[in-house]
Amino acid sequence: MTGAVSITNNGKIYGGVGGAGITGIGNGTAGNGGDAIGIGGGGGVGAGGGAGGVGGGVTGPTTTIVNTGLLQGGNGGAPSLGGVTDGGVGGVGIRGGNLTIVNSGTIAGGFDGNTGTVRSNAILFTRGANSLELQSGWVINGNVGNASGVTGTTNTLILGGSSTNLSGNGTATGTIFDVSQIGAKYQSFDLFQKSGASTWQLAGATGVVTPWTITGGTLQISSDAALGSTNGALTFGGTDADTGLPGSGTLAVTATISSTRNIVLNNIAGFANTIDVSGTNNYTIGGVISGQGGLTKTNSGTLTLTANNTYAGATMISAGTLVVGDASTPTAALSGGGLVTVASGATLGGFGSIAGPVTNNGTFAVGNALPALASGPNTTFNVGGNLTNSGLVTLAGAAPGNTLKIGGNFVGTSDSTLALKTLLNAGGPLSNQSTDRLLVGGSAAGATAVRITPIGAGAFTAVNFPTAITGISVIQVAGASSTGAFALAGGTVSSGPYVYNLYGYGPGSPNGSADPSQTLIGAPGANWDYRLQNVFVTPSGPVTPPVQPPNSRPEVVPQVPAYISAPTALFEAGLEDINDLHRRLGEIRDTQAVGKPQQFEAFVRTYGGPYNYTSNRSFSDFGYNFKASDEAIQFGGSGIVINDQRGQLRVGLAGTFGRSFFTPSAIDGTSSGTFATEKLSGIATWQARSGLYVDAIATGGLFNGQVTTNGQTTGLNGTLVGLSVESGYPMPIGWKDLIVEPEAQFTWQRLNFSPRTDVSGLSVNMGSLDQGVARIGGRLIQRFQTPEGTLFSPYLKANLLQGFGDGSVIALGGAGFGTGSYGTAIQVGGGLTGTAPANGLAVFGDVAYRQNISNGGVRGWTFTGGLRFDF
Numbered sequence: 001m002t003g004a005v006s007i008t009n010n011g012k013i014y015g016g017v018g019g020a021g022i023t024g025i026g027n028g029t030a031g032n033g034g035d036a037i038g039i040g041g042g043g044g045v046g047a048g049g050g051a052g053g054v055g056g057g058v059t060g061p062t063t064t065i066v067n068t069g070l071l072q073g074g075n076g077g078a079p080s081l082g083g084v085t086d087g088g089v090g091g092v093g094i095r096g097g098n099l100t101i102v103n104s105g106t107i108a109g110g111f112d113g114n115t116g117t118v119r120s121n122a123i124l125f126t127r128g129a130n131s132l133e134l135q136s137g138w139v140i141n142g143n144v145g146n147a148s149g150v151t152g153t154t155n156t157l158i159l160g161g162s163s164t165n166l167s168g169n170g171t172a173t174g175t176i177f178d179v180s181q182i183g184a185k186y187q188s189f190d191l192f193q194k195s196g197a198s199t200w201q202l203a204g205a206t207g208v209v210t211p212w213t214i215t216g217g218t219l220q221i222s223s224d225a226a227l228g229s230t231n232g233a234l235t236f237g238g239t240d241a242d243t244g245l246p247g248s249g250t251l252a253v254t255a256t257i258s259s260t261r262n263i264v265l266n267n268i269a270g271f272a273n274t275i276d277v278s279g280t281n282n283y284t285i286g287g288v289i290s291g292q293g294g295l296t297k298t299n300s301g302t303l304t305l306t307a308n309n310t311y312a313g314a315t316m317i318s319a320g321t322l323v324v325g326d327a328s329t330p331t332a333a334l335s336g337g338g339l340v341t342v343a344s345g346a347t348l349g350g351f352g353s354i355a356g357p358v359t360n361n362g363t364f365a366v367g368n369a370l371p372a373l374a375s376g377p378n379t380t381f382n383v384g385g386n387l388t389n390s391g392l393v394t395l396a397g398a399a400p401g402n403t404l405k406i407g408g409n410f411v412g413t414s415d416s417t418l419a420l421k422t423l424l425n426a427g428g429p430l431s432n433q434s435t436d437r438l439l440v441g442g443s444a445a446g447a448t449a450v451r452i453t454p455i456g457a458g459a460f461t462a463v464n465f466p467t468a469i470t471g472i473s474v475i476q477v478a479g480a481s482s483t484g485a486f487a488l489a490g491g492t493v494s495s496g497p498y499v500y501n502l503y504g505y506g507p508g509s510p511n512g513s514a515d516p517s518q519t520l521i522g523a524p525g526a527n528w529d530y531r532l533q534n535v536f537v538t539p540s541g542p543v544t545p546p547v548q549p550p551n552s553r554p555e556v557v558p559q560v561p562a563y564i565s566a567p568t569a570l571f572e573a574g575l576e577d578i579n580d581l582h583r584r585l586g587e588i589r590d591t592q593a594v595g596k597p598q599q600f601e602a603f604v605r606t607y608g609g610p611y612n613y614t615s616n617r618s619f620s621d622f623g624y625n626f627k628a629s630d631e632a633i634q635f636g637g638s639g640i641v642i643n644d645q646r647g648q649l650r651v652g653l654a655g656t657f658g659r660s661f662f663t664p665s666a667i668d669g670t671s672s673g674t675f676a677t678e679k680l681s682g683i684a685t686w687q688a689r690s691g692l693y694v695d696a697i698a699t700g701g702l703f704n705g706q707v708t709t710n711g712q713t714t715g716l717n718g719t720l721v722g723l724s725v726e727s728g729y730p731m732p733i734g735w736k737d738l739i740v741e742p743e744a745q746f747t748w749q750r751l752n753f754s755p756r757t758d759v760s761g762l763s764v765n766m767g768s769l770d771q772g773v774a775r776i777g778g779r780l781i782q783r784f785q786t787p788e789g790t791l792f793s794p795y796l797k798a799n800l801l802q803g804f805g806d807g808s809v810i811a812l813g814g815a816g817f818g819t820g821s822y823g824t825a826i827q828v829g830g831g832l833t834g835t836a837p838a839n840g841l842a843v844f845g846d847v848a849y850r851q852n853i854s855n856g857g858v859r860g861w862t863f864t865g866g867l868r869f870d871f
Contacts, residue, residue, distance in 0.1 A: 007063070009105070012070040062128075064100040067107060068137070073120055076113030087113025090120035093142060097127030097153075104135035104161065109142030121145070125188065129154045132189075133241055135161030136198065139172045145187030157182075157189045158241045159219070160196035166220075170203040179226050180204035192228075194219040194249060196242035202226035215240040218276070220252040224259040230287070236273035237266030237293055248293070250274040253301065258284040265293035265311045273313075277301030277320060282372075284326075294338060297322045297346075302372065305332055305352075312336040317346040317362070325352025327368075327376030337384075342391065351376065357385030357408065360393060366404050366436075368397030369419075378402050386411065389448065394419035395436035396453045402436045410440045410477070412448030417489065420474055421453040422532060424495035427461045427472035430518060435472050435532075439521045443479035444528070449489040450474070450502055452532065457763075457814035458496025461533045465548035468505045468515040471533030475502075476514075476521040481528040483509055492535055492555075496762060496813025499535045499555040499668070503545055504528060511545045537667050539619055553620040558669025559709040561624040562662075563764060563812055566673050566716060567751055567819050568613055569662040570703060571771045572858060573630045574749045576607060577656050577679060578724040579775070581695040583607070583864045584634070584654075586833035586844025587793040589687070589730075590783075591870045601650070603868040604635040605844075608658075611860025614852060615820035617807070622817050623856075624664045632658030638683060647688040654681045656701070675705030677720070691731070697724040703751075707758070714758035716766075722749040730781065739781040743799075748772045753810075765811040772804040773822055789837040797848070799827040803857070823857030825850050831864075840870035 065071070073091030080086055090110025094101065101107070101123065109120030122142030123132065130153060132144060146153055159177055170178030179202050182189065192212045194200055199218040203226065210228030212219065213235040221227060227234060237248040248271040263285065265273045274296040277283045281301040289295065289305065294313025297303050302321040306329035315322070315338060322342075325332025332352035334340060339357050342348045346362040349370035358364065364387075367379035378401035386408035387393070393416075395402040400421040412418075423434040452474075461471040475486050483504040492499045505514040506528030516524035535555040536543050543549055581588075585603055608631035617623030638652025656679040663672045679701030686694045699722045706713045726745035733740055753766035777799030785791045803822025810817055829848025836842070846864040 006066075008066045008068075009071055010069050013072070062098040062100065063096055064102070065094060066102045068105045070106045070108070072106070072108040072141075073110035075110040075116070078113045085114055089113075090118070092120055092124050093122040095124045095126065095147065097125060097130065099123075099125060099130045100133075101131065102133045102135065102160075103140070104137040106139035106141065108139070125153050125155055126150055127153060129156075131156040131158055131241065133158035133160045133195070134177065135196070136163040136165045136175050137173060140185070143185050143187060153188065154191070155189045156191040156193055157186060158193045158195055159200040160194070160198065160216070160242050162197045162242070164199040166199065166201055170201075175199060176201045176203050178204040179206040179210065179228065182206050182210060182228070183208045193238070193241060195240045195247075199252070211235070213238050214249040214251060216242060216247045216249045218250040218252050220254060221257070222253075222255040224257050224261065227259075227261065230259065230261045233262045233264055233287075235264040235266065236291075237268040237271065247271050248273050250276050250298075252276040252278065252299075253281060253283040254278050256281045256283070258286070260286040262287040263289045265289060265291035265295055265313060267291070267293040267313055272296040272316070274298055275303055277303050304350075305334070308333045308335055310336050312338055314338040315340040317342045317348055319343065319346050321347040321349065321370070321372070323370070323373070324348070324350035324354060326373060327351055330379060339385075344391065349373065351379045351381065353382040353384070355384040357387070358383050359388045360391045362391045364389070364391070364393045366393075366395045366397075366402045369394045369402060374398055380405060383407060386442070389413065389416040389418075391415065392417045392419060393438075395438070396421040396451075397436075400435045400455065404438050406438070406440045406442070409442035409479070410438070410444045410448075412444075412446035412485070414447060416446060416448040417451055418448050418475075418486070419451045419453065421455065422472055422474060423456045424454045424458050424472070424493075424498075424500060424532065425456055426459045427532070428470055430473070430520070433472045435474050437473070437520070438475045440475075440477040440479070441521060442477075444477045444481040444485040447484055448486050450486050450530075451489045452493040452500075454493055454495035454500075456495055458494070458498040460498070460554060461500070465536060465552070466503055466511075466531070466533035466545045468512055468529065468531075469518060471500075471503070471531040473518055473520070473529050473531050475528075475530035476519065477506070477528040478521045478523045478526075481506060483511070485528075486530050493532070494557045494760070497556045497560050497815050497817070498813075499557060500532045501535045501542075502530050503533055504530045539667060541667060551619055553622065556622070556668050557709075557760065557762065558666070558671045559707050559714065559758060559760070559762065560622075560812055560817065561626075561664035561666035561668060562671035562673045562707040562709070563766065563810065564622065564817050564819055565613070565624055565626045565662055565664045566675070566705070566707065567753075567766065567769045567808065567810070569626070569628050569660050569673065570675060570677075570720070570751055571749055571822070572611070572613070572628065573632070573658055573660040573675070573677060574699075574720060574722055575747060575773060576630055576862060577632060577634070577658065577677075578681070578697045578699060578722050578747055580724075580726050580743070580745055581685065581693070581728075582779070582795075582831065582833075582844075583846045584683075584866075585868055586842050586866065587781075587835070588685075588868075590791045590793055590833060590835040590842065591840060599871070600637065600639045601652075601868055601870045602635075602637040603866060604633070605864060605866025606631070606633045607862065607864040608632055609860060609862040611850070611858050611862075613820065613858050614856050616823055616854065616856025617818055617820055623820060624666055626662045626664040628660065628662035630658060630660050632656055632677075636681070636683065638685070645689065647686060647690075649684065649686050651682070651684045654683055655679070656681065656699075660705075669709065671707060671709040673705060673707045673716075675703050675716075677701060677703045679720070690729075692729045693727065695724075695726045697722070699723075709760075712759045714756070714764070716753060716756070716764070718751060718753040720749065720751050722747065724748075728778075737782055737784075739783070740778060741781060742778045743775070745775040746772065747775075762813050763811075767810065769808040769810075769819070770805070771822060774802045774804070775799050777827070791835045791837070792832060793835075794830065794832045796830045797828065801825045801827060801850070820856055823852050823854035825852045825854075825857045825859075827851075842868040842870070844868065
């Protein structure tokens with residue numbers, strides 16, 4: 001055929017079969033001509049069989065062949081009678097020039113006439129520009145390439161169509177192509193194209209230069225060698241062979257691959273140049289990406305660019321992660337100036353730079369703040385244009401020191417978050433600051449929540465009050481901004497025991513102007529500087545720079561007041577456990593007075609009450625008042641071991657179970673504490689015949705408790721010991737049977753706290769603390785007996801109590817805080833003991849009120865009620 005021809009084959013086309021050989025001098029008989037475009041088989045030469053006919057032999061300017069059926073060259077003629085090697089060769093499936101072949105069927109060369117197993121070429125190009133497009137269902141039996149001696153052609157292998165069938169071994173039928181066939185079965189191809197809406201997978205590997213162009217659909221690879229030698233660039237965008245229109249498509253990467261191949265991105269309106277990296281795979285491109293088009297990154301994997309990429313179009317990170325430079329390639333860049341957009345759920349990160357603007361709706365992670373790059377050093381990432389953020393910008397890596405420099409403006413929306421890591425030390429001079437920083441060369445607008453990850457034990461950032469040169473500079477803006485442009489997420493941040501806030505200094509700020517010596521962004525004195533500094537509070541609440549009001553101090557985390565108050569609350573509960581003889585047993589002499597023989601006694605009592613503690617420390621010295629209540633039950637027994645003319649000595653044991661509750665009053669926040677105590681005490685009481693008594697107690701036990709803040713609890717536990725020695729001497733005064741009993745007592749307690757770190761990371765090391773209290777006072781007693789013989793002993797009492805020492809020091813986050821002291825107090829109260837003569841049962845009770853008379857101490861009520869049985 002001649003001229004421009006378009007041929008569509010849905011059936012079968014065969015070349016003619018060569019004629020059989022005939023013994024003799026004449027030619028063999030010509031075979032029958034093939035159907036349609038088949039060329040008839042040739043006659044045998046001499047005595048040999050004829051050559052097979054060409055299945056599709058065409059001549060003319062251009063020819064398009066669309067084959068969905070079978071197109072095959074004819075088989076060679078049979079050998080001559082008795083001959084075995086003179087049979088004809090098979091015919092070529094298609095032979096011609098300027099061919100456009102689209103094949104979703106079978107194209108095959110014919111078999112030889114000798115053995116019937118040697119196949120001829122499937123396609124031979126004879127001149128011009130040729131293309132072979134394979135579509136799903138394709139079969140090529142025989143080689144494809146230029147005819148012998150033909151040069152100067154431009155041949156393109158196209159993987160196209162709209163159907164996808166990712167099955168098979170890549171040599172036929174499906175949309176998988178084994179590239180190891182290139183240069184062997186598929187010869188003389190110069191260009192390679194993926195067209196149409198289908199997905200084709202390149203299997204195998206080849207070292208041949210195979211410059212692929214993607215104009216439609218998806219080209220899938222699991223190794224860079226599938227794209228051939230790295231001397232062949234990969235191009236996105238061009239005229240699609242299926243549609244005849246401009247288009248582009250997707251490179252799908254299904255394995256972790258590293259490549260030095262260059263990539264060209266063409267700008268095709270309405271089409272994205274897409275790289276899809278699946279799973280947890282990482283596709284690293286060390287070649288240069290150039291061109292006027294843009295790049296879209298899809299799927300959950302990572303695309304890492306390590307060169308200076310000059311493409312001018314926009315970059316869209318729809319899913320997964322785009323890394324611009326890893327730790328070993330900090331010069332990597334997107335230098336074309338196009339907009340980079342990060343979609344929600346996607347991530348941009350790296351150690352390199354971006355020349356143009358960035359719009360972040362997902363995560364923008366600088367350097368080692370990206371988990372995959374966490375082992376890298378700190379870095380400075382540069383964005384030449386504006387940064388508009390409605391997602392998370394994070395610089396918080398393994399250690400503080402990352403910097404993000406924005407050449408243009410920073411605009412934060414209501415969802416804008418900036419994450420930084422900072423060593424919360426004293427700060428001050430820039431050389432003493434260790435922090436991540438955001439530096440904005442333009443202006444800042446909107447509202448961004450700043451999330452600080454603190455490290456360190458915390459410290460005072462100002463000797464007296466925050467100023468423009470104290471604390472730690474974390475954000476600087478060269479142009480216009482406001483105090484509300486950046487604010488701490490949650491309002492404050494804490495490290496160790498202290499609380500910090502972010503204060504903005506700049507033109508028109510109520511906090512004052514930025515200090516020129518602190519600028520890192522230029523425009524000294526006219527810039528804005530956002531600094532982490534201690535929050536200062538007064539009894540009325542937080543205060544802000546620049547003027548320090550009287551009676552102010554740094555704010556502490558809410559649990560600190562509870563830790564400071566805990567020892568005092570435990571000491572108070574312990575004092576009630578060992579104070580005093582008559583509250584423990586009632587009037588023990590009354591048993592003898594009613595004539596009841598006594599050798600042993602058993603008792604049980606319950607006691608406690610509410611009270612308020614006022615700290616002797618000032619507000620500025622972290623003094624905390626608290627409300628508390630105690631409740632306990634004590635039971636035990638004793639026996640008389642000495643009973644002679646001098647007096648009686650009884651010894652015994654007592655067990656105590658108690659609970660204490662306290663709630664500090666603190667502007668720093670709400671906290672509370674609860675403790676349970678378990679004690680075993682040894683008791684000894686000497687009663688002289690003269691009336692003098694001496695009572696001693698030695699106690700030891702455990703305490704377990706918790707401090708609760710904002711719904712979070714931290715356990716506190718340890719051991720305790722205590723001693724008490726008390727003496728009194730009852731003296732009748734000869735009027736109305738009244739008895740005056742002067743008394744004196746000294747108690748000592750020690751608490752041993754186990755160190756721990758609480759739920760917020762604050763180290764709590766309260767150590768061992770001691771408290772001593774002396775009591776001097778007396779009782780006024782009057783006994784009376786009922787006609788039935790029951791003896792009642794009501795009394796009134798008054799005491800002066802004096803604590804020793806000015807409190808102790810506990811360590812919270814490495815900082816020392818003083819606890820309050822017991823102080824001086826007066827106590828008044830009364831009680832009653834009723835003793836029955838018949839059964840030795842005594843019922844007793846006591847109530848007392850205590851009032852501190854020093855600048856710190858306890859005021860409140862205590863109640864005691866109990867039973868004693870003597871036998």
